[in-house]
Amino acid sequence: MRPSAQDAAGTGTGRTGTSAGAARPVRVPAPPGAGDTDRARARGAGEPVGAARGEHTHSEPPPPRPRALVQRSSVRGQVLDALRTALVSGELRPGEVYSAPALGERFGVSATPVREAMQQLALEGAVEVVPNRGFRVVERGDRELAELAEVRALIEVPVMLRLARTVPAERWAELRPFAEATVRAASSGCPATYAEADRAFHRAVLALAGNDQLVRIAGDLHRRAQWPPAGAPAVRGRADLIADAHEHTALLDALIAGDLDVVRALVGEHYTGAP
Template sequence: MTGHTGEAGPDGARPWPGVPRQGVPAAESFPAGRPHPEPGPYDGPGPAAPRRMPRRHSVRAQILDALRTALADGELAPGEVYSAPALAERFGVSPTPVREAMQQLASEGAVETVPNRGFRVARRSARDLAELAEVRALLEIPVLLRLAQGGQPEQWDELRPYAAATVAAAARGDRAGYAEADRAFHQALLTLSGNRQLALVGDALHRRMQGPCGG
């Protein structure tokens, strides 16, 4: 993805930098390895059946994934306002799935809704991140102590692939990949507690910690 190069629109909101030019199908606008709209029921040789239109939730999931990647990479700048219609135009989709993805990010604290303009990337100070890290420690340390006292060896083995994924992402300089692998590791750790609500709270907290720090 490219840097922050989009020009502000008439409402002062900026399109998302690095999104494809207008007219590129949504299925082609995401990097390799990201989910794509579902294929049609037949992909073999010979006459193919008409492909189904991508389901809206599938398009929304792709856009949400791409926006999270841009946040982790710092391509969405803290304090900047981005217009959902401008993003939708560049993605080649309707504004609805873009707004839905942005609303999800707003619920996670990554962006803030700006009436009649779009969404502003939230500013997280060093103090904000330190406080969130302290809350996460309050959730995770009791789980670690419980596992250390009565956990089974195979439970620790379940965490090894997640830890390896974070190391691999860090080694190749993949900030977005590292953020997702780190989130998956901590989610797996809290899942071992057997408390589903604790795992959900921990995941939401971790989402609030992701993204650029500014302000």
């Protein structure tokens, strides 16, 4: 997913990534317009003021506004997912500025859902707002990655070791499809595909603790740790992804066998090499 090289008129321009083929358009359905016409007629016909405002009356049902909001939220979510994928794959390059209109043209949507998705990424620390230009992808260094890995280890390792002592083998065996999915994703060589499978495996493991806040916070840290730093290769190589995925299967084997010494060693190695 790369944005167009040109911004839409009247919104300011910024540097953009090179376009790489058409992406499937994400279409936003037009909001229903019949309600506006009916309300205008109501004003001329002397109907109650509530009907003119679109409020419920005995003669006219309220317009389906919530449906339009749900559809808009869905589009924004799709754009956010696509932008996150582009961050992991390196298509959105650290230090580059991307405008909402150019990205919107790329996705086949207006600038509004793109801007809202970018604002969410700004809250997550992936981009920063550049007034009158767009959004700059944050340049992160090795120190930030090391700090994220340390925080993830502080949160996840004690939980995983506790689960290793308390969760029965049959429950661990149920996670085999998640571990195998990371191996398949790594074999594809696609960093974005692997990143998603990697998060799904860790999320499934931590979910056994029954703490939704833990899963949410750890997932946010994990996602941030997957963005490539500035000055480094844009993506991890296929061999690195496969090695990381095999750590998942080895860890799961040790958890099923109840071998705590091997679990401790593998968990330590896995988080040392995070993401």
